[in-house]
Amino acid sequence: MDRRKFLKQSSLVTAGLLVTPSLSSAFSLGANNDVIVGHNSHTYKIDLSWGNLNPSKTPVNDCHEMAQDSKGRIVLLTNHTKNNVIIYDKSGKLLETWGTDYPGAHGLTLVKENGADFLLITDYERHQIIKTTIDGKVVFTIDYPADTGKYNSKGEFKPTETAVTENGDIYVADGYGNQHIIHYNHKGELQNIFGGRGTEDGQFLNAHGICYDNRDVQNPSLLVSARELNVLKRFDLKGNFIESFNVPGALICRPVIHKKDIYFAVLRSKNAVNSDSGFILIMNEKNEVVSCPGATSPSYQNNELSELYQTVRLFQHPHDVCIDDDENMYVAQWNSGKTYPIKLTRV
Template sequence: MKGNEYLFPHRLTRRDFVKMAATATAGLALPGSGFAEEKKEPVRIGSGYHTYELVEDWGKLPAGMKYGHGCGIIVDSKDRIFVTSRSANPCVAIFDPDGKLLETWSNDFAQKVGYTTAEVADTAHCLYWNKEGDDEFIYWTENVSTNKEGPKKGKRVYKTDLKGKILYQIGNVEKEDSTSQKFDWTNPTDVAVAANGDIYVVDGYGSQRVSRFDKNFKHIKTFGTRGKEHGQFNTCHGVWINTLKGDQEVYIADRHNDRIEVFSPELEYKRTLTGDVRNPCCFYQHKDKLFIPDLASRVTILDANDKLVAHLGDGKDKPDNSKNPSMFAAPHALTVDSHGDLYVVEWVPFGRPRKFKHTPQIA
């Protein structure tokens, strides 16, 4: 008896082999078969055109590094994502859109800004990216340090290149010179730059004042106190120059008044937006939409007419919102890359920077 006749006493046709192959392939997909894992359903937030899919493990740090409370996140012209948190290692992490870690800044960066890494971590807050001509810059805001002993660090706004070198600083500086200027902020939180180079700073954790400077940081105007009337604030946490209506307008995230106050570039009051935001932190404009991280557990998207487009990942009052991948716990800052993908960092002890790929679902 030939070998193949011993193995297959009934002669098999080509059709039999095709049937056997199909059966084997189907068996690989059976739950518990041990041959293949079940396909995991993607995590999605939003709906319709504003649907976003979580990119698993994006922003993961190597062993020995960790995030602190998430502070700022920006994207540059090459779609590199800069993340800063209340961490000494790293103080700043830079990723490509696919989540590859490109750089980390710690000791070298701390030396450039005149601090220790612990002092950087203690005072870290928001970031703002701006393109000026052919060059790109980062504007940083520092909170006041929590150190109860010795001189108080922080209370600065400074402008750097994309390598973290300080080009100009204003606020709590040791001495004034051509690149340093004293200014009395108590606890600044955010900065934005207009098309003509004017710079706007909010003192959101302190005096509740808003200040305007020209492109050389020459002071133009300051106003604001704590309160609920127009021109008053209760944590004026974020500022943005909105151009969606054509003309520039200054949007201020008045966080604990649950509103957005809108002003002219000259800081004259225009209108108030309420109802659609919940503890707004700051802003990011992409194409014809304005994205807002609401610290009270969601992301809000408005259109050019200030109308609500979407609320994403609402985790308010959900006990597992800091662990559930489809929810937000405390979005502190966000950015959107050139592809429309969303990046969010949160005010939780582990920062939780996440990428959500724009995956519109069109009916």
């Protein structure tokens, strides 16, 4: 065979291989058409199959919140009382479940004390905060703050979230109740109460989430989401209002600080026709919105953030996010047809 004939034949063989469907992907390195969501520095691929389990064995109702523990495991809190806590590894493999006594399981905060992990669960149906070990043993409970004089009965207290400082102090957001922030010491003893229902600087309409912000170590503070107002508010640790950040159109759930950024699940877009119009919102260390996976690209005009809203029907009612040590994100959803969390892999 001469060289010309060989080239012709070998190119035919190669062409044959390329057009054979089962083999053609050998050369289609870019053949996957994975879609990307997000903007600027924070973009993601979407994995809808992460963490899917057999619903007859390990069911969920609303997936309310998630956290990563010291072992790198992903802890999910649901209000299904067959298994209120579901623990996965990062690949989505089920590791263990526990918890049958938390019908209103809503807020989940991981607390590290002397090398051990604990959880703080808020239960708005039990009107309590429950501290447990990472494997589900109850350490103590906190009932409604009767001593404050701000509550007539325990039914008015419907806590949605907790935040814990380095010294173990606990701040509770009563987001479905009377809209106060209640401050306890590490033993669960009442220290202070502030906030309340309203639209003033220091008040809330749906104080849904709270977190401790120690990114500025000299000036630690609290961030509280006023979800119905589409505002994130900052307070000092004594409860004095400092500043607020408007996020027009975004019903933000709890703020989640990971490294220098703040992440939020946005339950829904304020002016959308459909209620299942949520998305994700990410702020940088200057508290500027830099990325909104599933929504409009963030833009500022005269230092005012333009209204944000859902652009793709990816999320239904995102309720919380968890960022793992690989920068990937897990999204827990409320009222989404009993679906398991969605994983967003950072690109």
